[in-house]
Amino acid sequence: MxxxxxxxxxxxxxxxxxxxxxxxxxxxxxxxxxxxxxxxxxxxxxxxxxxxxxxxxxxxxxxxxxxxxxxxxxxxxxxxxxxxxxxxxxxxxxxxxxxxxxxxxxxxxxxxxxxxxxxxxxxxxxxxxxxxxxxxxxxxxxxxxxxxxxxxxxxxxxxxxxxxxxxxxxxxxxVTGVYTADPRLVPEAQKLEQIPYEHMLELAEMGAAVLHPRSVKEAIRFQVPLVVRSSFSSEEGTRVGGSAVEKAPISFWGIAHQEEMAVLSIKGKSVEEAGNLLAEQFDTMEVESDSVDFKSNTLQYSLPVEELKSVTAILQDEGDRLGVEAWECEKDLTKVTIVRAEDGPVIEVMRKLARIPYPIRWLKPVNKSLACLTPAPMSKAVMQSIHSMLGMNAGHGAISARS
Known part of the structure; x- marks a missing residue:
């Protein structure tokens, strides 16, 4: 039993x-x-x-x-x-x-x-x-x-x-399991038979709605065997668990996206100090080392639009003390993140992304992933282009990872 x-x-x-x-x-x-x-x-x-x-x-x-x-x-x-x-x-x-x-x-x-x-x-x-x-x-x-x-x-x-x-x-x-992208937005997305905990966590943290990040962390902590499957069919789902598959036959686990995102640019003489203060207050804000342009004294964040009000309130209260000269926000963006199965150089992938015929903002490496932002109305087309360009479309036969 x-x-x-x-x-x-x-x-x-x-x-x-x-x-x-x-x-x-x-x-x-x-x-x-x-x-x-x-x-x-x-x-x-x-x-x-x-x-x-x-x-x-x-x-x-x-x-x-x-x-x-x-x-x-x-x-x-x-x-x-x-x-x-x-x-x-x-x-x-x-x-x-x-x-x-x-x-x-x-x-x-x-x-x-x-x-x-x-x-x-x-x-x-x-x-x-x-x-x-x-x-x-x-x-x-x-x-x-x-x-x-x-x-x-x-x-x-x-x-x-x-x-x-x-x-x-x-x-x-x-949905019937964990896919290489949201199948409602990318019809060519493939269902994974299995995905390691750590890659599922990264997809979840970057916006894949199939599992909440905190639940994946709990599964990792207690080594709980998980299966994601459909409520509406008897089709086999996706097994979540174990470590990264050795010599995985794919270079990418999938694409996640987060809607209603913004880019906040802060300019001033003490942008690092301002960044440290904001990072302490808002753990969902992402500050990568190469998001700082020291020549122009500019710091950029990606963050959910719903947090802008609180963030700008801090800048208004503390900006003068921190030497912040100005800030501006770009809204109505979608963040698209490519979760990779392997470590190593990402230059070639970034070059491919740069050739996509849609506007790409804020292209940054994040852990093993690559993140970019694009205007929300174009996000579906951008995701489909990335999915195809990286060889993840159905029919390539290289997506399922087996233990």
Missing amino acids: ALIVQKYGGTSVGSVERIRAVAEQIVLAKQEGNQLVVVLSAMGESTDVLIKLAAEIDAEPNGREMDMLVSTGEQVSVALLTMALQQKGCKAISMTGWQAGIATDEKHQDARISHIRTDRIHEWLDKGYVVVVAGYQGLSESGQITTLGRGGSDTSAVALAARLRAELCEIHTD
Whole structure:
């Protein structure tokens, strides 16, 4: 008897019909003799609806009350799925994150899991029940409801799989696995049979939405075997785990993208000091050594547009003291990152990218990857061009990495 943790995202449980379909999959897995813990996200766009409701009351609502509000979305989905399972004659019980023993730190809206008390889950598993757990949420040591940030249900699932010592953690989503690019934007993208943890982490950190970066870090920490697969088909998914495949038959693992990005350029005599201050405040801002032009005393960042307001507020408050003379922002950009399987020179790749007939901004090496920004309206065409130019299109036969 195997213990399996399954996670279903918002699109997978976005309607009553889809909830019933998920219930059917769970029943089949249960009939194969498995013990099952199922982690759910909120239905469809329900979390966004709750956030919009809050904004109508208060443009900057209290973090504690936001967690109280948005955590209800997952409670709806777990209750409905449990009812669907019970209707099919399957013993099941729903639990909130705190009922499942998920304890977090005190940080509202972006909490970290500190530990999980699994005895209550084991008690119901031993009775033959499917345990359906609300993802994305937990309880702090002071008894406050907390949420784990967007994508937190992935982290809930992997963390539960780790503490329960599950044989497998399945991430069910709206695509059939991990691809060399988003197949909705690059139709020629190929599905990977397997991808090492470290390359999956880099893709996730650079914008690949199939797994949240924090969940991959949790999987690496506890060596949790992962499979990413579709909620809507029985097709084999992508295995995530292990180290980099020795002598990998490919040079690139894939392309990730991040929308709604900006480039911030800061000019002044003390740009390094200004950069250090901003980096301390905003860990998502990226400052590469070759992003500093000492001749013109200019420093460039790429960062999410949503952070510009806070960043420019710091520059306004501290700019004079730091010798900042001016700054400017370019918005409506998409960041495209090429994740490479191998170390080594990237000059030839950069030369190829320079020949793409679309505007490319801020082309920089980042770890093993290459990152660039392009105007958002052209991002789809840029991704398709890069994918083709680097030989990753379907039919090349050199993408699947086998252990």
